[in-house]
Amino acid sequence: MSALIEEIMKQSPPPSDQKPSAKDFQSDQDVRWCPGCGDYSILAQTQRVMPDLGIPRHQMVFVSGIGCSSRFPYYMNTYGFHSIHGRATAIASGLKMARPELSMWVVTGDGDGLSIGGNHMIHLLRRNLDINVLLFNNQIYGLTKGQYSPTSEQGKVTKSTPYGSLDYPFNPASLALGSSATFVARTLDRDPKHMQTIIKRAAQHNGTSFVEIYQNCNVFNDGAFFKFTEKDSKDDTVIFLEHGKPLIFGKEKEKGIRLNGYSPEVVSLKEGKWSQDDLLVHNEKDTTLSFILSDMTYKAGLPRPVGIFLAIDRPVYEQEMVRQISFAKEKRGDGDMVKLLHSGDTWAVQ
């Protein structure tokens, strides 16, 4: 860290003994999302979780691209950068390398993060900088008034696809896993508690955390996820992944997921044919299993997996960079500009 910055860091006040409140994380800007937008809940949960992280506001940065979701940083009373479309992950990467001590958050959308920003996203994931990515997936382009997105279901009729979209959608979790991500999770705008735990876990993960959040756009794609979020259906359509626990779901927890060979299938725990012991047990640390589980996402007859698919440790990019620098300094001493200018072949002219 440069001398100048160390200066400033010193000024950081001693963590005050009284814990900040969610309110402390609300900025003075009026929130400009449509009434009823799922983004409100995500903002609320995030602000609720922040105090528990024990990180002072001034050491947090929220970086976003462009989109309704990307307005997020304006509403957080932290440092923020509402950048250009698709580039939040790249900007955050540079900032994180320059300032590894900051708590870095990227807020992006299914268009911002997976369409125009797809490349920076997959490269961030493989590099594994310690950045938390919250991807608001509403399966639509909100800000531009309703075109289909890379996560929209095939055949979707939108302004730009009056005959239905032809693209097969990304499964963001599989894309992240295929990009060698170290932390991949999915949660729901209408399940505050679950979202809070996931956001906390993402913050605690040392490395890039990829969190897909199903978010309702009530203006252009209303109800896209109601199947998974509403009382009457959710118990049978969603399965919550919990580390070390068997995969059970259903209103009375009467159903489970078992591996038939290596293919997941739903079995009933009521007929007595199958018991808990036959079920697949979740293991966040297993990359192979993470692929198996995320591959369930679009498979007919299987519940939608929600929770943490994978959470493994791997060297963190900016931390390794710092290590290389201290190593170089030990080995060669602090760089001396005068010495450098006069290094190698030089000669004097009288």
Added chain:
Amino acid sequence: MSALIEEIMKQSPPPSDQKPSAKDFQSDQDVRWCPGCGDYSILAQTQRVMPDLGIPRHQMVFVSGIGCSSRFPYYMNTYGFHSIHGRATAIASGLKMARPELSMWVVTGDGDGLSIGGNHMIHLLRRNLDINVLLFNNQIYGLTKGQYSPTSEQGKVTKSTPYGSLDYPFNPASLALGSSATFVARTLDRDPKHMQTIIKRAAQHNGTSFVEIYQNCNVFNDGAFFKFTEKDSKDDTVIFLEHGKPLIFGKEKEKGIRLNGYSPEVVSLKEGKWSQDDLLVHNEKDTTLSFILSDMTYKAGLPRPVGIFLAIDRPVYEQEMVRQISFAKEKRGDGDMVKLLHSGDTWAVQ
């Protein structure tokens, strides 16, 4: 298809009864790769396979980006487009949509296709246009004289990383699978026969075919794959995937891959403890299995899987587009510009 183009297509000569030779696919341009470059073999195999496809030269197009590998189209006596860095997949997509009847090939490198071109690549794979992608993976930037690439192993010392690279490499097969690809394969520059079968299969696949080819850059990354290509080692380091066959490898085919739960492990077929029947049997049609297999790639103690990971059918983008158009024409009749201009609210001024 526009009237004008139909005109031209009619001129297409009746497929001559005598089959063209590999030589017919060689252009008049001198090949400008370094002596000993693995690209020569890939060019040769491609030219050898082409005649078997039964597609006349003039209906083939090779599109590439920038890089040593991307010089490829100049050497094929077909139509070709040596475009700009990373965009070959997007250009090919547009051309394929405009001309679904053409045989489309994209030639790219690990930098061109996975670094700057990563986004277009993953979107092409999910859309599933009928395009064959040959990715020459030499784990280095050749044309720019030897910087590390997104597939270079961690810690690689190159011109741009004198202290060793920090990036965790992509596993191209997993990235492709995570992008919902329908055909994913891997082959080796030094295994001509295998490469030929894979290229043929890729050509036959209806949809996007992603073929990663391990390619030796003898100037900047010599021997990167010798472990997998040279006599003394390859039998124990490579396992060839064959549909419907158990996973066996080793000099005397004495080793196999078995699933321990869902994790692949190497077992010996000699101790009598395990027999062929215990081994994992490959199935090209199974997406879950494809993830399990490609996840073996960087796992210590496991052989490097080579061959076809996945080959499934899914609606093909440009074919669906054509279908929508004919559907619209049936439903609304051929578009009439005069009618359109006068449609809706109009009024006369005397």
Added chain:
Amino acid sequence: MAEKTTQNLDEVTIRFAGDSGDGMQLTGMQFTNTTAILGNDLSTLPDYPAEIRAPAGTLFGVSGFQIHFGSTEINTPGDQCDVLVAMNAAALKVNLGSLIDGGTIIANTDGFNDKNLKLAGYATNPLVDESLQRFHLHSVDITKLTGHALQSMNLSSKLVDRSKNFFALGMMYWMYNRPLETTIEWIQKKFGNKPDIMEANLKVLKAGWNFSETTEIFSVRYEVGPAKLAPGQYRNITGNQALAWGLMAAAKKANLDLFLGSYPITPASDILHELSVYKHFGVKTFQAEDEIAGVTSALGASFGGALGVTTTSGPGVALKSEAIGLAVMVELPLVIVNVQRGGPSTGLPTKTEQSDLLQVLFGRNGEAPVPIIAAATPADCFQTAFDASRIALKYMTPIFCMSDGYLGNGSEPWLIPDYNALPDIAPKFRTEKEGFFPYLRDEQTLSRPWAIPGTPGLEHRIGGLEKQHITGNVNYEPENHEFMVRMRAEKVERIANDIPLAEVEGDVQGDVLVVGWGGTYGSIKSAVARHRLRGNSVSHLHLRWLNPMPRNVGEILYKFKHVLVPELNLGQLVKVLRMKYLVPAVGFNKIQGLPFKAVDIEKKIEEILKGTK
């Protein structure tokens, strides 16, 4: 029933303003269509916020739609409005400044409750305090009246609220004596599958009309007779729609498939939306993953023999610039549509501006000349897109087709062109093997042959490395490079042979020449007209072709004492004129995300004339 008098007016400007959720754009468009069909000349200016539906009642959530119509020639959406329909306090606050003194306000009292007033920053209610005395204020509880009209149907209050804009529309129809039919038919079509919403809207629309007819509050109603437009069949059209149709017409004429590779961006998205409807015209639209894929897919399609088009706005052009350089090198037809918006960076996404001229002229690495054509009015976007396509195909070149947010969203009556009378476009695909070379140029146009994949015997390779003259092989020879660089420049220059000479509106010499380009046409025309009425020596030159420029532009400029260049930027065309012709042209610049007011330009000309006296 009250006595109502009727007054005749030559022209009127009305502004509808309310929450982004209040449907003001829709209301405005309905009034526009009805008015157009009545034969008035008109011009419109939609003005909406960047937020989709900002919270109700907030200042930044206000959405406005202005229409200027009359029995005379109408060139602009109106400098100020005569009537302001304000659905709530914020709408009044934001728009009052654009209302003329003595103008009429129709305020929805329900939108002025304490919460509204607070959000709008009003200490006291302007409807009751004295602050609006300068104006004719009509306070109407539109919300309540809408409720009454729908009582019988007992709909949710949300639905009731949704249709109150039709009440306002009904009132305006009455006040300006317009028939309800057009809107009635539209409602029936639009909500055919939602019967109760349809019925509700119809009820409310008529209620608004009846209310005005029967109550005392409006003592006068106005008559605006039809304009003396050239005879023929007319329709109302927005710039984005006209542009889309112009591209389609060109493709049809050329017997080519139209391929659009595009990524959504305000204010250009509507062109993508419009074109995606016309699958039965064989139009192929591709929503790409980003702007780079948008332009490169279009270029790929052009290689294959389609009319390749990409549509975007300024930030998208920036992203496409590398690929456009490739198009210059491979010499394939490609139409790049730039619907300009407020910059720099994300800037003011929903506002208009002309600040991309220098970007499209120079924004590429190396010497990469690209022709540029710009539309002057919403309807003119049709001909502009048509011409752009024609030149792109004839000269085998990428070309910029410039529009802007004001043109794209704005609309005007359009004398429907005779499609069959449009010039033919006859691109030739090369088929003869004999003597084929990819870069053997046409002697007149200097364009290279278009030999598309699938043509037997013409297999060849193109690319972004420098090409050898004639053979098109990769070539690094110094002389060849210089030759090709100059050849590409000359090719674009020769387009000047294919475009009409510039024509001055007014005298061909005199004191002041006002030179403009693009969407400022209407305001400049009005300003110049007013001066000419007063006998001042002022003329107007509007440039449709920015690159190359018509051959006679220099001569024209030299014949005037002063050259004034009004632009919605910091001065871009003025720079080009100075560098090309060394004339001391001066700029007049406004960069507020809004069109010029004719009066601003009028005043500026005044100043200059004073200087000359």
Added chain:
Amino acid sequence: MAEKTTQNLDEVTIRFAGDSGDGMQLTGMQFTNTTAILGNDLSTLPDYPAEIRAPAGTLFGVSGFQIHFGSTEINTPGDQCDVLVAMNAAALKVNLGSLIDGGTIIANTDGFNDKNLKLAGYATNPLVDESLQRFHLHSVDITKLTGHALQSMNLSSKLVDRSKNFFALGMMYWMYNRPLETTIEWIQKKFGNKPDIMEANLKVLKAGWNFSETTEIFSVRYEVGPAKLAPGQYRNITGNQALAWGLMAAAKKANLDLFLGSYPITPASDILHELSVYKHFGVKTFQAEDEIAGVTSALGASFGGALGVTTTSGPGVALKSEAIGLAVMVELPLVIVNVQRGGPSTGLPTKTEQSDLLQVLFGRNGEAPVPIIAAATPADCFQTAFDASRIALKYMTPIFCMSDGYLGNGSEPWLIPDYNALPDIAPKFRTEKEGFFPYLRDEQTLSRPWAIPGTPGLEHRIGGLEKQHITGNVNYEPENHEFMVRMRAEKVERIANDIPLAEVEGDVQGDVLVVGWGGTYGSIKSAVARHRLRGNSVSHLHLRWLNPMPRNVGEILYKFKHVLVPELNLGQLVKVLRMKYLVPAVGFNKIQGLPFKAVDIEKKIEEILKGTK
């Protein structure tokens, strides 16, 4: 042993030419270092193909390195060469044109076998036919002699072949009377861990020297005395290295970490390579996935308080242009280095050109002003990068630092600057909460405060939407937008207060003023000098700052009858001068991927002078 006479020379130009595999670049650099240390002034021009190792013996595979050195002041790599070392027939064919009549050829006969001749397109062997009579031809079987020298070691013929360039180098060292030490030390260091390669190269180097000393073929050797350079400590340096060091020096002075976000591209990659070595200086280098990530990561780092830098060439600048617009809007320091190459598109990647000036000046959406500074010589890249960083930090702005392939790869002796004498750079991070507003500007520079994340109490949000003056909140108000657009323009204009007035080399008025920028400095200087020697009224103005320009440029231009602007493009600076100052400046343009020859410019000036007479 033969009698050898020695001649004195003021200056000599030698060109080494061979296969891309022959190590000509290395040979040239060795000769350069040795020559530099001897105290000669010099200038070099590496010239290599786009292919890595094109097949041996082909014309397109020829790699050349030219060095011009002397006891007098040397400004250019030499218009033509006096000595041509040709390792094979292709090398002779490609380079013969640049050899002066009566010049010396040293040809490796082994490189002229039938295969070589055929590949080079020679019907008969030029070494034996009469075609080279105009020259002093020395045919030497360098390959065989190298083999002899290494017999004892029995190395693979491949290894033997690899060291033959040292034989040629040894010959040249003898011929120009240079010591072997520098190269010997270099070989020992470089091949320390490959003993037999080290030994082989040393043996061959000496063999080449001895061969020349003992055999008859060279009767004369030459003496080129040291140049009268300003006293001080010198080193030889390439432009790319100097540029990298200039950035490091600026960061050190400013007490900031240097962060480079870059994507490899010829000819800029070497800056990335150079900077990645200096981890012990705290330099952070990030090889991004593409140019966009390169520039945006650098901008992110700047937000965090680092000196953010991105390096690229023309095509990369095109890709970065949207992000550079964002940097303009968020007003953070950012140095964008553009090492220009031949365009358009991929163009001539390994050749030099100056065709990106208008791109960097105008290539962004909206009104997005960015300052521009350009280096004049390889060593000058140090000061240029330093100044660019200083201004970026003081004015909180992105800035373009322009170089080109010729400057980046070329080298010259450099009087090592006194680091401690370099001006201080004192960026301030805002820390006081009291009265902090993100867009409250410094009254003098108009720059906004730099408040970096981690600073308690200064939490704030920035972004690409238009900002409100002072608060920096998102703001769509018309007047605010115009105000901010003009403010951003004014800020860049004010940089003119911070840069020296332009200085004319020669008289400050007269017949012809030759105006240049960037890498053409040397050739213009020589051409002008020659005219001044002849008493012609010709002066030279070389612009280091292209935006803003020094305040006195206008006055200077007006004092000359003619303004001539030589550029390696189709005329870009000349356009800017005409638009800004309305002077009838004329361009002199060459666009062949090569620097100007002084004589070309000299002739052009001649023409103009004739015109004036």
